[in-house]
Amino acid sequence: MDKTEMRTLRTAGGEVPVSGATLADVARVAGVSPITVSRALNQPQLVRPNTVAKVQAAVQQTGYVKNMMAGALASSRSRLVSLVLPTISTPIFADMVQAASDHLTAAGYQVMLGLSSYEAWREELLVETILSRRPDGVILTGSLHTDSTRRRLQAAQVPVVEAWDLTPSPIDMMVGFSHEEVGHAIAQHLLERGYKRIAILAVQDPRAARRNQGLQAGLAKHGVEVAALQIMPLPSTFALGRDGMAALLASCPDVQAVVCSSDTLAHGVLTEAIARGIKVPEQLAVVGFGDLSFAAHTYPPLSTVRVDGANIGRVAAQAILDRLEGKAVGSLTDTGFQLLQRGST
Amino acid sequence: MDKTEMRTLRTAGGEVPVSGATLADVARVAGVSPITVSRALNQPQLVRPNTVAKVQAAVQQTGYVKNMMAGALASSRSRLVSLVLPTISTPIFADMVQAASDHLTAAGYQVMLGLSSYEAWREELLVETILSRRPDGVILTGSLHTDSTRRRLQAAQVPVVEAWDLTPSPIDMMVGFSHEEVGHAIAQHLLERGYKRIAILAVQDPRAARRNQGLQAGLAKHGVEVAALQIMPLPSTFALGRDGMAALLASCPDVQAVVCSSDTLAHGVLTEAIARGIKVPEQLAVVGFGDLSFAAHTYPPLSTVRVDGANIGRVAAQAILDRLEGKAVGSLTDTGFQLLQRGST
DNA sequence: CTGTTAGCGCCTTCAC
DNA sequence: GTGAAGGCGCTAACAG
Numbered sequence: 001m002d003k004t005e006m007r008t009l010r011t012a013g014g015e016v017p018v019s020g021a022t023l024a025d026v027a028r029v030a031g032v033s034p035i036t037v038s039r040a041l042n043q044p045q046l047v048r049p050n051t052v053a054k055v056q057a058a059v060q061q062t063g064y065v066k067n068m069m070a071g072a073l074a075s076s077r078s079r080l081v082s083l084v085l086p087t088i089s090t091p092i093f094a095d096m097v098q099a100a101s102d103h104l105t106a107a108g109y110q111v112m113l114g115l116s117s118y119e120a121w122r123e124e125l126l127v128e129t130i131l132s133r134r135p136d137g138v139i140l141t142g143s144l145h146t147d148s149t150r151r152r153l154q155a156a157q158v159p160v161v162e163a164w165d166l167t168p169s170p171i172d173m174m175v176g177f178s179h180e181e182v183g184h185a186i187a188q189h190l191l192e193r194g195y196k197r198i199a200i201l202a203v204q205d206p207r208a209a210r211r212n213q214g215l216q217a218g219l220a221k222h223g224v225e226v227a228a229l230q231i232m233p234l235p236s237t238f239a240l241g242r243d244g245m246a247a248l249l250a251s252c253p254d255v256q257a258v259v260c261s262s263d264t265l266a267h268g269v270l271t272e273a274i275a276r277g278i279k280v281p282e283q284l285a286v287v288g289f290g291d292l293s294f295a296a297h298t299y300p301p302l303s304t305v306r307v308d309g310a311n312i313g314r315v316a317a318q319a320i321l322d323r324l325e326g327k328a329v330g331s332l333t334d335t336g337f338q339l340l341q342r343g344s345t
Numbered sequence: 346m347d348k349t350e351m352r353t354l355r356t357a358g359g360e361v362p363v364s365g366a367t368l369a370d371v372a373r374v375a376g377v378s379p380i381t382v383s384r385a386l387n388q389p390q391l392v393r394p395n396t397v398a399k400v401q402a403a404v405q406q407t408g409y410v411k412n413m414m415a416g417a418l419a420s421s422r423s424r425l426v427s428l429v430l431p432t433i434s435t436p437i438f439a440d441m442v443q444a445a446s447d448h449l450t451a452a453g454y455q456v457m458l459g460l461s462s463y464e465a466w467r468e469e470l471l472v473e474t475i476l477s478r479r480p481d482g483v484i485l486t487g488s489l490h491t492d493s494t495r496r497r498l499q500a501a502q503v504p505v506v507e508a509w510d511l512t513p514s515p516i517d518m519m520v521g522f523s524h525e526e527v528g529h530a531i532a533q534h535l536l537e538r539g540y541k542r543i544a545i546l547a548v549q550d551p552r553a554a555r556r557n558q559g560l561q562a563g564l565a566k567h568g569v570e571v572a573a574l575q576i577m578p579l580p581s582t583f584a585l586g587r588d589g590m591a592a593l594l595a596s597c598p599d600v601q602a603v604v605c606s607s608d609t610l611a612h613g614v615l616t617e618a619i620a621r622g623i624k625v626p627e628q629l630a631v632v633g634f635g636d637l638s639f640a641a642h643t644y645p646p647l648s649t650v651r652v653d654g655a656n657i658g659r660v661a662a663q664a665i666l667d668r669l670e671g672k673a674v675g676s677l678t679d680t681g682f683q684l685l686q687r688g689s690t
Numbered sequence: 691c692t693g694t695t696a697g698c699g700c701c702t703t704c705a706c
Numbered sequence: 707g708t709g710a711a712g713g714c715g716c717t718a719a720c721a722g
Contacts, residue, residue: 115446
């Protein structure tokens with residue numbers, strides 16, 4: 001039996017071999033060439049089973065751990081996909097990350113996370129750093145990026161998905177829905193039910209702003225103006241919903257419907273209303289936005305625009321993977337949304 | 346003016362240089378050697394300002410993007426830190442990731458994310474893949490890992506933080522608190538207030554189980570047994586809280602207090618109670634666990650065990666960074682917890 | 691099926 | 707302050 005030079009580390013649980021073995025070490029132990037080890041590990045079907053076994057034994061013996069940094073450099077394939085988003089504290093974003101991560105991990109890719117806090121300059125810095133890792137794909141949030149960000153991504157010739165939006169000129173691919181259309185749908189929904197004094201409670205998110213524009217445009221067509229507009233600082237929280245509702249009531253005590261930029265906010269509005277003895281939906285309608293399972297379980301259940309964050313994550317990841325495999329991929333994918341009426345309107 | 350070979354890409358916005366420039370290309374344009382470019386970019390203080398300027402100009406001109414893969418291989422410093430956790434859908438975990446990510450990004454590191462869905466075998470696979478990237482640090486969740494995971498991490502000689510727990514034998518470093526103590530604190534809190542028929546509603550999380558053990562042990566000391574124990578499948582949701590409460594009431598209609606494994610669950614319990622006309626806290630006490638700002642804003646406000654996820658993230662990240670800079674770091678950091686009484690007990 | 695050769699792009703170590 | 711040589715660990719391309 002070969003005696004490879006193998007340092008060990010004394011720990012509570014006994015001796016542990018210190019990883020430092022390279023492909024060459026494994027090859028020496030297995031009595032084959034380095035490239036054969038590489039193939040036995042990465043494309044075993046190209047190697048005789050017998051040889052594969054010898055290599056696996058040698059891997060065990062040496063405690064070899066593959067070095068993907070070296071692999072990535074040699075092959076220009078990093079097996080890394082970057083996700084860039086404003087925050088993961090919003091449930092729909094968390095759902096998306098979870099789904100994208102699961103999908104990519106299953107396909108043998110690893111996820112790099114970049115959080116921009118809704119700030120374009122941070123996103124720009126993140127993208128710059130991210131590209132220096134030569135990711136095989138980048139998934140961004142929304143369609144608002146600095147020119148520099150767009151240029152860099154294009155120059156990098158890396159598959160890019162802009163998620164959560166649908167506009168005519170993507171950097172590369174887009175997976176999402178039209179926020180203006182969401183606004184229109186809400187307008188129609190409320191008008192059909194005879195609501196007139198409609199207020200908006202939103203955080204400072206550019207996509208929420210676009211939904212609000214859609215809503216206002218939709219209402220305007222029927223001669224209705226928004227009764228009150230309350231913009232809150234990020235991030236969207238339950239407490240903010242309660243505070244925002246209080247502010248809204250102060251400026252417009254006879255409001256009939258409140259449209260919120262998130263379910264979290266809407267839940268706060270609901271709670272504030274109930275705490276004040278306002279009956280929902282008899283005296284007040286509340287509309288949320290998101291994908292929280294609790295929207296169906298609040299008391300009373302919340303009407304909401306449902307968008308499937310997990311699906312967006314899955315589709316975005318798949319778009320990257322398809323592109324990497326050379327498959328043709330549409331540049332615009334509409335994941336749609338659903339206006340669900342429940343107990344609050 | 347040098348005419349470097351520079352391919353361009355025709356896009357909607359005009360011509361964009363295709364990144365493909367290397368250090369050597371930049372060096373050629375700047376009229377210096379590659380190593381000088383490297384220094385001008387990474388340790389400018391070692392290079393004459395004049396030279397730095399020339400290099401920066403050449404970088405602009407060539408559209409050079411640093412290749413950290415090559416850099417990592419040559420220097421054995423990846424500037425990558427891995428976060429491994431069960432899910433990011435739980436608000437306290439999301440807070441932790443946000444804080445750790447912010448801290449690491451500010452220090453020039455990038456974050457790799459691994460989600461294990463509370464499954465040890467997934468964590469094991471993740472750690473294996475992660476180590477092949479040669480991260481400069483790894484932050485895990487909890488203290489329950491397979492032997493193989495522990496061994497691999499030790500062998501890799503990489504700084505490791507196990508977050509969210511505090512047990513006597515860390516792999517390397519630990520940042521968290523004792524879940525048994527949380528249970529004890531809750532027991533004491535409830536007993537002092539005269540509660541006798543105490544029920545537990547929890548998801549299948551090993552740390553929640555440890556809190557429950559602490560609670561049961563604390564109660565047992567005073568001769569009190571748990572009136573009902575309801576374990577729900579993961580993940581913890583608002584809806585699950587309502588369902589769990591319903592189940593609890595079915596098996597124990599006269600329950601006086603419900604202790605939940607998360608605020609989300611507790612909020613569901615609260616809501617179910619209110620929907621049934623049960624008065625909180627007059628007829629029922631509810632205790633949550635977490636760091637949600639809404640715990641203070643539910644109706645009525647929720648008593649909860651507050652743990653600061655953001656702080657855990659920050660401290661864990663800092664522990665990794667300190668270790669990388671050769672500073673001495675304690676292996677056990679107790680981040681503590683706070684039992685906050687509000688309107689629900 | 692397996693091996694040889696030749697880099698990938700950068701940084702370390704030493705020299706000047 | 708700047709440069710030359712060599713190598714980090716792996717894989718592409720081509721032989722055999």
